[in-house]
Amino acid sequence: MTSLTPRIIFYMVLPTILWAGNAIVGRLAVGTISPIMLNSIRWSLAALILLPLGWRVFKTNSVLWQNKIRFLLLGLLGVGSYNSLLYLSLETSTPINVTLIGGSMPMWMLLIGALFYQQKAQARQMFGAVISLLGVVIVLSRGDLLSILDVKLVIGDLFILLATILWGFYSWMLSHPGKSTERQWHWAEFLLAQVVFGVFWSITFLSYEVALDAVQLEINVWTVLLLIYIAIGPSLIAYRCWGLGVSAVGPSLAAFFANCFLGALGFSWGATLLAAGGASSTIVTTVAPTCALGRAGGLMLSLTRGTDSAFFLDNTSSVLSANKSGSSNSPSHNKAK
Numbered sequence: 001m002t003s004l005t006p007r008i009i010f011y012m013v014l015p016t017i018l019w020a021g022n023a024i025v026g027r028l029a030v031g032t033i034s035p036i037m038l039n040s041i042r043w044s045l046a047a048l049i050l051l052p053l054g055w056r057v058f059k060t061n062s063v064l065w066q067n068k069i070r071f072l073l074l075g076l077l078g079v080g081s082y083n084s085l086l087y088l089s090l091e092t093s094t095p096i097n098v099t100l101i102g103g104s105m106p107m108w109m110l111l112i113g114a115l116f117y118q119q120k121a122q123a124r125q126m127f128g129a130v131i132s133l134l135g136v137v138i139v140l141s142r143g144d145l146l147s148i149l150d151v152k153l154v155i156g157d158l159f160i161l162l163a164t165i166l167w168g169f170y171s172w173m174l175s176h177p178g179k180s181t182e183r184q185w186h187w188a189e190f191l192l193a194q195v196v197f198g199v200f201w202s203i204t205f206l207s208y209e210v211a212l213d214a215v216q217l218e219i220n221v222w223t224v225l226l227l228i229y230i231a232i233g234p235s236l237i238a239y240r241c242w243g244l245g246v247s248a249v250g251p252s253l254a255a256f257f258a259n260c261f262l263g264a265l266g267f268s269w270g271a272t273l274l275a276a277g278g279a280s281s282t283i284v285t286t287v288a289p290t291c292a293l294g295r296a297g298g299l300m301l302s303l304t305r306g307t308d309s310a311f312f313l314d315n316t317s318s319v320l321s322a323n324k325s326g327s328s329n330s331p332s333h334n335k336a337k
Contacts, residue, residue: 004249008245008248008249010241011241011242011244011245011248012241012242012245012249014237014238014241015234015237015238015239015241015242015245018233018234018237018238019234019238021229021230021233021234022083022086022230022233022234022238023086023090023098025226025229025230026038026086026087026090027090028226029087029223029226030090030091031216032216032218032223033216033217033218033223034209034214034215034216034217035084035087035088035090035091035209036084036087036088036202036205036206036208036209037206037209037215037216037217038087038227038230039080039083039084039087039202039205040199040202040203040206041227041231042083042227042230042231042235043079043083043195043198043199043202043231043235044199045227045228045231046195046231046232046235046236047192047195047196047199049231049232049236050188050191050192050195050236051192053186053188053189053192054186054188054189054190054191054192054193055192056186056189057185057189057190057192057193058193058196063180063181064189064193066180067179067180067182070173070178070180071193071194071197072197072200073173074170074173074174074193074194074197074198075193075194075195075196075197075198075199075200075201076197076198076201077166077167077169077170077173078167078170078174078194078198078239079194079195079197079198079199079201079202080197080198080199080200080201080202080204080205081163081166081201081205082163082166082167082170083163083202084202084205085159085160085162085163085166086098086159086160086163088156088159089156089157089159089160089163090156091156092154092155092156093154093155093156093157093159093160097153097154097156097157097160098156098157098160101157101160101161101164102160102164104161104164105164105167105168106128106129107126107129108164108165108168109168109171109172109251110125110126110129111168112165112168112169112172112251113172113251116169116172117172117176168251171242171246171251172251174243174246174247174251175246175247175250175251183247187240187243190243191236191239191240191243194239195235
């Protein structure tokens with residue numbers, strides 16, 4: 001039976017808080033830094049920070065090259081496309097739309113697991129996903145559920161929907177390394193490999209933004225601070241913790257913690273509007289229900305027995321120990337075939 005230790009809960013909750021800040025930055029950057037340019041700079045900075053710790057992963061004898069297709073996909077799904085689509089969605093969509101659509105993540109996680117990883121979703125899991133989504137709806141509607149009917153869809157909503165689905169595939173890939181020995185690598189090498197391949201994809205996408213003459217980049221003290229934040233917090237720290245958490249409990253359960261991100265995002269937007277006199281204080285008082293309902297949904301899943309949960313729990317200790325710094329199982333220590 002699945003159990004959540006304080007350490008695993010920390011690994012799951014911290015990224016959601018940092019990613020809430022990332023979404024706010026993406027919204028603030030509209031009109032200052034174009035979406036794909038923002039993503040390219042963010043991950044290029046992250047790669048530079050990681051390089052002194054993880055450069056060995058790119059040595060010619062590294063086992064990374066045996067798994068280059070896998071890391072091309074991980075970089076595409078988790079770095080190159082997801083965040084570009086998120087920033088693109090924030091240009092045209094509203095925070096409430098982005099958050100509502102993102103709240104469907106647990107359902108997509110369960111669906112992807114059932115269709116591609118032979119992890120059949122149980123009734124309790126589906127019920128937990130609905131409860132988790134309901135918590136998001138309560139926060140965003142400020143208790144007035146009928147207001148959700150007034151939501152209008154725009155092109156940005158399609159971007160965030162696609163981003164949510166791609167993140168589901170990314171999380172499932174993380175939890176199923178296959179023949180890859182990545183769980184035994186130094187954590188910086190594993191993350192750097194994803195980031196560098198992700199930067200490749202992001203720069204590729206940037207060429208289309210350049211071709212469309214849609215590139216924007218205004219450099220000032222404010223934008224530099226924002227870039228430093230998203231390069232360190234939502235990128236390095238959040239992805240490191242998320243990888244550990246997903247490896248420990250599986251993507252299905254992790255998806256419920258993602259709705260804590262939605263609650264934090266709703267709170268952030270609510271606080272911003274409240275400070276400007278544009279929102280009722282009820283948005284603040286309804287944040288608690290979303291976290292409570294999100295956790296309730298997560299507990300529904302954690303109480304569900306299944307091969308998915310058992311697999312990840314059996315591997316929790318090995319994953320956590322394998323990612324300690326200074327591991328002798330660096331990919332650069334293993335010659336490629």
